[in-house]
Amino acid sequence: MSIEILTFGCRLNAYESEVMRGHAAALTDTVIVNTCAVTAEAERQARQAIRRLAREKPEARIVVTGCAAQLDPAAWQALPNVTRVLGNEDKLKPESWAPDSGSAVSDIMAARETAPHLVTEFAGRARAFVQVQQGCDHRCTFCIIPFGRGPNRSVPIGAVVTQVRALVAAGFREIVLTGVDIASYGGDLPGTPSLGQLARRLLALVPELPRLRLSSIDPAAIDPDLWRLIADEPRLMPHLHLSLQAASDLILKRMKRRHSRADAAAAIARARALRPGIAIGADLIAGFPTETDALFDETLRFVADTALPYLHVFPYSERPGTPAARMPAVPKPLRRERAARLREAGTRAARDFFASQVGRTISLLTEADLSGHSEHFAPVRLSSVASPGSLLPARVTGATPEGLTADALLADAA
Numbered sequence: 202m203s204i205e206i207l208t209f210g211c212r213l214n215a216y217e218s219e220v221m222r223g224h225a226a227a228l229t230d231t232v233i234v235n236t237c238a239v240t241a242e243a244e245r246q247a248r249q250a251i252r253r254l255a256r257e258k259p260e261a262r263i264v265v266t267g268c269a270a271q272l273d274p275a276a277w278q279a280l281p282n283v284t285r286v287l288g289n290e291d292k293l294k295p296e297s298w299a300p301d302s303g304s305a306v307s308d309i310m311a312a313r314e315t316a317p318h319l320v321t322e323f324a325g326r327a328r329a330f331v332q333v334q335q336g337c338d339h340r341c342t343f344c345i346i347p348f349g350r351g352p353n354r355s356v357p358i359g360a361v362v363t364q365v366r367a368l369v370a371a372g373f374r375e376i377v378l379t380g381v382d383i384a385s386y387g388g389d390l391p392g393t394p395s396l397g398q399l400a401r402r403l404l405a406l407v408p409e410l411p412r413l414r415l416s417s418i419d420p421a422a423i424d425p426d427l428w429r430l431i432a433d434e435p436r437l438m439p440h441l442h443l444s445l446q447a448a449s450d451l452i453l454k455r456m457k458r459r460h461s462r463a464d465a466a467a468a469i470a471r472a473r474a475l476r477p478g479i480a481i482g483a484d485l486i487a488g489f490p491t492e493t494d495a496l497f498d499e500t501l502r503f504v505a506d507t508a509l510p511y512l513h514v515f516p517y518s519e520r521p522g523t524p525a526a527r528m529p530a531v532p533k534p535l536r537r538e539r540a541a542r543l544r545e546a547g548t549r550a551a552r553d554f555f556a557s558q559v560g561r562t563i564s565l566l567t568e569a570d571l572s573g574h575s576e577h578f579a580p581v582r583l584s585s586v587a588s589p590g591s592l593l594p595a596r597v598t599g600a601t602p603e604g605l606t607a608d609a610l611l612a613d614a615a
């Protein structure tokens with residue numbers, strides 16, 4: 202049995218799983234469980250997966266990594282068949298995966314990050330995620346990530362270019378820049394290059410890269426270079442995903458977010474003015490402590506008024522040791538109910554957005570033989586088979602609640 206990896210959580214974890222896959226390729230009978238600590242549910246799912254593995258593959262050696270492992274190594278070490286626990290920095294060290302490398306919890310204490318291994322495969326995906334930044338210097342009151350991933354650290358532009366070139370040479374046509382707080386990119390590098398400057402340099406130095414996409418970004422921290430790219434760079438996809446979390450100023454203040462409702466509205470309006478038709482999504486937390494019906498309605502109205510088609514909505518989840526976990530809580534059923542209402546608003550906006558695409562010619566990146574995503578990140582169902590990872594022009598023939606239907610205009614155009 203070759204190396205098997207179960208990845209939970211974010212795109213950064215997905216990228217790091219590919220780095221580990223490269224480092225651990227020589228290991229057999231090993232399963233890596235790369236955990237996430239953003240919600241209690243994410244941790245529960247990883248524990249459940251480990252118990253199932255121990256039952257179904259008793260011969261497998263389970264190595265647990267990721268944010269949840271970083272935050273509470275002993276708890277994960279105690280689960281059945283877990284032979285090692287590696288923290289977020291140690292998991293990226295090639296020597297951590299040497300067949301004879303040693304014991305468990307002590308690894309985390311001595312870790313120091315090494316240059317990431319060049320990823321050229323991405324577990325059955327058509328687009329590849331590339332880490333540009335790690336960690337976070339902010340302290341949003343609900344968030345455990347800075348405690349699991351440390352301070353903001355950026356990958357130098359040269360290393361990002363090298364990684365992207367390797368992925369494009371391996372056949373990837375779309376790259377998603379990812380990290381924990383990508384808007385903080387470069388703050389720790391000589392000359393403090395911004396995320397926009399990184400993206401512009403990358404597109405200039407890798408002209409063979411057709412599509413660049415950004416992962417979630419702080420609405421108050423989009424830099425001038427990035428605004429210019431949004432306006433005039435066709436290879437930067439017309440799709441922004443904002444780390445909004447809420448749209449009530451009082452709740453944003455209690456979350457210790459750096460943007461106000463007005464800042465978020467201004468960023469959305471500016472993006473739509475600079476790049477007409479741009480698709481905008483957002484991360485939202487429903488039922489943050491102290492959120493009254495009236496405060497929730499502010500967020501719900503904002504989402505409806507701004508018509509954001511792609512919403513990632515999470516019911517608030519207490520994280521141990523965070524300030525919000527000590528605030529007066531909203532009952533869990535109410536959190537779930539509010540999350541459902543936000544998702545409904547998102548579904549309505551998505552339906553309208555998909556309907557607006559009918560009749561248009563889109564650029565489609567195929568994933569499986571009959572599906573893919575457009576440049577606006579709309580899910581697309583093709584009428585005819587195309588090989589995964591192809592970049593095709595396609596005519597949108599219809600819209601469904603889940604996305605678009607389309608006819609490929611050219612078979613395997615690129």
Ligand code: SF4
Pocket residue numbers: 337338339340341344345346347381382
């Ligand atoms: S910006 Fe806030 S939510 Fe995002 S990782 Fe940092 S502390 Fe967490």
